[in-house]
Amino acid sequence: MASKEDILSKIKANKPDFIELPDMDFSVFDDRKPILEEFIKKVELAGGSIFEVVSIDDVLDKVSSLFPDAKQNYAALNNSEHFNTLNLENVKQAQDLERLDVLVLESDLGVAENGAVWIDDKQLPLRVLPFITKHLVFVLEKNKVVGFMHEAYQKLNLPETGFGVFISGPSKTADIEQSLVLGAHGALSLTVLLV
Amino acid sequence: MKVGLFIPCYINQLYPQVGIATLELLEKLKVEVVYPSGQTCCGQPMANSGYENKSIGACTNFVKNFKDFDYIVTPSGSCAYHVKKHFNIIEQTPEVLNVRKNIYELCDFIVNVLKIKNVGAFFPHKVGVHNSCHGLRGLRLGSCSEMVVEKYSFIETLLNEVEDVELMPLNRNDECCGFGGTFAITEEAISVKMGKDRISDHLQSGVEVITATDTSCLMHLEGLINRAGQPLKVRHIAEILNSQKRT
Amino acid sequence: MNHPKLADLFNEDEKRVDWHDKALWFVRHKRDLSVHQVQGWETLRNYGRAIKAHTLSNLDAYLEEFESNALENGVQVHWAVNAEEHNEIVHKILDEHKAKKVVKSKSMLTEECHLNPFLESKGIEVIDTDLGERIVQLAKEPPSHIVLPAIHKDRHEVDALFQEHLGTEPCDGNPQYLTNEARKHLREKFIEADAAITGVNFAIAETGEFVVCTNEGNADMGAHLAPVHIACMGVEKIIPKREHLGVFLRLLARSATGQPITTYSSHFKKPREGAKMHIVIVDNGRSEQLGRPDFRASLHCIRCGACMNTCPIYRRSGGHSYNATIPGPIGSILSPGKDLTKHSDLPFASTLCGSCSDVCPVKIDIHTQLYKWRQIITKEVKQPFVKKQSMKLMGKLFANPKQFKISGKIARFALKNLPKKIINAKPNVWGKSRDLPTGQKKSFDDWYKNRQKHGE
Numbered sequence: 001m002a003s004k005e006d007i008l009s010k011i012k013a014n015k016p017d018f019i020e021l022p023d024m025d026f027s028v029f030d031d032r033k034p035i036l037e038e039f040i041k042k043v044e045l046a047g048g049s050i051f052e053v054v055s056i057d058d059v060l061d062k063v064s065s066l067f068p069d070a071k072q073n074y075a076a077l078n079n080s081e082h083f084n085t086l087n088l089e090n091v092k093q094a095q096d097l098e099r100l101d102v103l104v105l106e107s108d109l110g111v112a113e114n115g116a117v118w119i120d121d122k123q124l125p126l127r128v129l130p131f132i133t134k135h136l137v138f139v140l141e142k143n144k145v146v147g148f149m150h151e152a153y154q155k156l157n158l159p160e161t162g163f164g165v166f167i168s169g170p171s172k173t174a175d176i177e178q179s180l181v182l183g184a185h186g187a188l189s190l191t192v193l194l195v
Numbered sequence: 196m197k198v199g200l201f202i203p204c205y206i207n208q209l210y211p212q213v214g215i216a217t218l219e220l221l222e223k224l225k226v227e228v229v230y231p232s233g234q235t236c237c238g239q240p241m242a243n244s245g246y247e248n249k250s251i252g253a254c255t256n257f258v259k260n261f262k263d264f265d266y267i268v269t270p271s272g273s274c275a276y277h278v279k280k281h282f283n284i285i286e287q288t289p290e291v292l293n294v295r296k297n298i299y300e301l302c303d304f305i306v307n308v309l310k311i312k313n314v315g316a317f318f319p320h321k322v323g324v325h326n327s328c329h330g331l332r333g334l335r336l337g338s339c340s341e342m343v344v345e346k347y348s349f350i351e352t353l354l355n356e357v358e359d360v361e362l363m364p365l366n367r368n369d370e371c372c373g374f375g376g377t378f379a380i381t382e383e384a385i386s387v388k389m390g391k392d393r394i395s396d397h398l399q400s401g402v403e404v405i406t407a408t409d410t411s412c413l414m415h416l417e418g419l420i421n422r423a424g425q426p427l428k429v430r431h432i433a434e435i436l437n438s439q440k441r442t
Numbered sequence: 443m444n445h446p447k448l449a450d451l452f453n454e455d456e457k458r459v460d461w462h463d464k465a466l467w468f469v470r471h472k473r474d475l476s477v478h479q480v481q482g483w484e485t486l487r488n489y490g491r492a493i494k495a496h497t498l499s500n501l502d503a504y505l506e507e508f509e510s511n512a513l514e515n516g517v518q519v520h521w522a523v524n525a526e527e528h529n530e531i532v533h534k535i536l537d538e539h540k541a542k543k544v545v546k547s548k549s550m551l552t553e554e555c556h557l558n559p560f561l562e563s564k565g566i567e568v569i570d571t572d573l574g575e576r577i578v579q580l581a582k583e584p585p586s587h588i589v590l591p592a593i594h595k596d597r598h599e600v601d602a603l604f605q606e607h608l609g610t611e612p613c614d615g616n617p618q619y620l621t622n623e624a625r626k627h628l629r630e631k632f633i634e635a636d637a638a639i640t641g642v643n644f645a646i647a648e649t650g651e652f653v654v655c656t657n658e659g660n661a662d663m664g665a666h667l668a669p670v671h672i673a674c675m676g677v678e679k680i681i682p683k684r685e686h687l688g689v690f691l692r693l694l695a696r697s698a699t700g701q702p703i704t705t706y707s708s709h710f711k712k713p714r715e716g717a718k719m720h721i722v723i724v725d726n727g728r729s730e731q732l733g734r735p736d737f738r739a740s741l742h743c744i745r746c747g748a749c750m751n752t753c754p755i756y757r758r759s760g761g762h763s764y765n766a767t768i769p770g771p772i773g774s775i776l777s778p779g780k781d782l783t784k785h786s787d788l789p790f791a792s793t794l795c796g797s798c799s800d801v802c803p804v805k806i807d808i809h810t811q812l813y814k815w816r817q818i819i820t821k822e823v824k825q826p827f828v829k830k831q832s833m834k835l836m837g838k839l840f841a842n843p844k845q846f847k848i849s850g851k852i853a854r855f856a857l858k859n860l861p862k863k864i865i866n867a868k869p870n871v872w873g874k875s876r877d878l879p880t881g882q883k884k885s886f887d888d889w890y891k892n893r894q895k896h897g898e
Binding site: 120129150165175 | 682735
């Protein structure tokens with residue numbers, strides 16, 4: 001504890017006089033771009049794919065048609081028993097998840113300006129799933145897309161979860177000579193299904 | 196309007212033609228210009244090298260020479276910037292504050308004080324503008340590529356009205372030339388490389404004459420051009436704006 | 443070796459310099475394209491700066507708020523005055539969990555503290571999992587850039603490194619193949635890991651959570667698989683509220699790579715069931731920097747690397763020429779605060795062009811701080827005799843118009859009348875690659891006097 005006191009007392013002694021937080025007017029950022037079109041554009045820019053499906057009941061059929069060769073699937077949706085080949089209750093160690101081909105998750109927040117989709121403990125049976133899966137599919141209702149990050153955080157103020165993440169496109173790296181390669185450590189592909 | 200002309204030390208000694216062009220141009224634009232004879236230097240060479248305290252004499256001498264003018268005009272964005280930004284090391288008397296407020300780089304003065312765009316010049320050459328950093332990012336003589344602001348440039352505003360001039364587009368519009376005062380000596384390798392890269396950008400664009408608001412950048416570039424024997428010339432903006440059709 | 447010497451060495455291979463310069467300029471260009479699409483970008487920068495300035499003015503209170511919320515979330519919080527204490531704390535946690543294999547995602551703080559060699563000396567394997575960091579780790583080099591750690595390596599060097607260390611096939615530097623091999627290699631490491639260490643991009647006082655941003659997903663792979671997650675952060679990573687992420691996450695990735703947001707922006711608040719989460723809060727000189735009014739804004743930095751990408755010197759000298767954990771312009775104002783003598787060359791590795799300040803997403807006045815460090819260095823660090831004397835002389839000269847005129851005459855005479863060979867000979871550094879201006883017979887002064895005399 002001595003270190004804590006030491007650090008805090010030095011900071012107290014060295015910090016400047018109090019400066020107020022800025023009054024922020026988020027309306028200056030409103031670029032009046034159509035939200036859904038912008039969202040679609042940005043998901044694709046981030047290396048993701050995006051499709052519209054008619055209803056939530058069509059989601060798993062669409063996923064099956066997109067990934068015909070997938071063997072290990074898991075969807076955290078209602079009525080997905082026929083689709084799921086992985087029983088999370090049997091998962092004892094990380095290796096058991098390694099062969100997961102397709103993971104389907106439902107999100108209730110997307111952000112148009114960067115194509116990011118939010119997911120948290122509420123919708124995540126296991127935190128590592130969206131990272132360890134080969135292919136990641138998000139189901140998102142169209143009216144759940146907001147324009148900007150500040151709006152997203154206004155919506156996120158309610159849920160009290162232990163972990164949450166914005167995901168924009170598949171995992172990627174450009175660490176070798178600035179060449180973009182999709183699929184670094186996380187998902188190789190990301191698909192958003194708009195309902 | 197009482198205008199004092201400040202001719203930076205190295206222009207005075209090494210590039211008098213730039214000072215002459217500046218004075219002639221201002222007189223042509225009907226400005227009554229006085230050149231105070233006791234002037235030396237703004238103090239920047241010492242200050243940028245970390246010896247601000249050794250530049251106090253230069254600052255004081257500067258204020259002594261220019262305190263009585265409505266405007267101080269100089270063909271150097273860098274010196275004007277230094278006076279504005281770094282003359283806070285001497286006592287801030289009303290005279291010092293006035294000098295700091297009233298100093299203008301030449302193009303800035305013509306466009307924003309005289310409100311003139313066409314100075315009646317003639318310069319039938321392909322010109323590339325080197326945006327000298329202190330003028331651009333210090334005095335904001337134009338918009339820089341880093342910021343999201345509406346595009347403008349005082350030097351281009353004036354050049355656009357020069358008869359027969361052709362402004363050439365560059366790959367990198369506002370990258371530093373690498374002069375940087377004593378940097379040119381202490382970091383010689385990088386300084387030279389930066390200059391060479393600027394020059395090749397201008398050459399690739401078909402530029403015949405590189406111009407700038409600062410002779411220091413041009414001195415550095417000219418030194419490289421002459422050593423390499425490249426088909427390029429440098430002219431301070433005052434020289435271009437003061438050029439006329441031979442009759 | 444100091445910056446000029448290392449830069450000189452880097453410049454021996456001009457093609458390499460051009461390649462390095464272009465690679466980074468490309469990133470700067472992507473940043474430009476991206477930020478120019480953001481309505482109100484300059485306002486966003488102002489907000490970012492203002493929130494950081496506010497936070498620093500109330501930092502002790504926010505740190506305490508952060509700690510108490512984190513504790514409530516079931517996270518253990520540790521405080522380290524300096525690098526040594528930070529390393530000891532991390533080691534102690536690992537020891538308690540009998541952790542022998544550690545996966546680490548990018549954290550400049552752990553670089554600053556030299557955590558890897560410390561843990562390795564205790565028999566612990568530390569694997570850097572960011573691809574770029576893994577590359578430099580295999581090459582036994584420090585990162586040369588804070589966002590693009592291996593930007594100085596070309597694909598063929600990576601190919602050779604991977605063949606040697608990972609047993610890959612020769613591939614003529616195919617990035618797709620090499621990345622995929624790294625994925626396989628590191629996947630094993632993630633699954634075997636006893637503990638994961640991550641950095642922190644933002645720590646939110648209001649909620650006690652912290653945010654980690656990556657494109658690869660390596661922080662998450664590590665943290666969600668290993669039984670222990672240790673997150674290391676400098677005291678300046680705090681922001682007051684969650685809603686402020688709505689400002690900083692908009693600024694960060696656009697400034698760094700031109701992406702509108704990183705692939706993953708992970709918000710860690712509570713450990714997952716059965717796992718442990720630790721946060722180590724580190725000072726290591728930051729509170730001192732906070733006490734320097736001219737330099738405290740350097741603590742606003744959100745580590746985007748934009749000042750490196752834009753810096754014409756950095757692009758042509760490489761990150762290693764700075765000989766500091768954080769290279770480039772921001773490093774050159776941070777490092778002197780840690781060791782003034784060792785880093786006294788860095789504030790001079792700049793032309794003060796100001797591009798860094800204008801590109802900075804939180805508007806740190808980097809070039810002004812470089813100028814101010816120069817003033818301090820010439821007073822507190824021993825300077826070359828010649829430099830000191832010539833500055834003194836110049837100062838006197840410019841204070842005295844008469845002396846100035848006489849010496850000007852002498853200089854002009856020399857330039858005009860001495861042979862070029864002598865003028866450009868050593869030790870004239872200027873003349874190595876540049877001609878000096880040709881001497882003029884008359885100064886402007888002479889011309890003006892003459893004109894006055896003859897009434898034009």
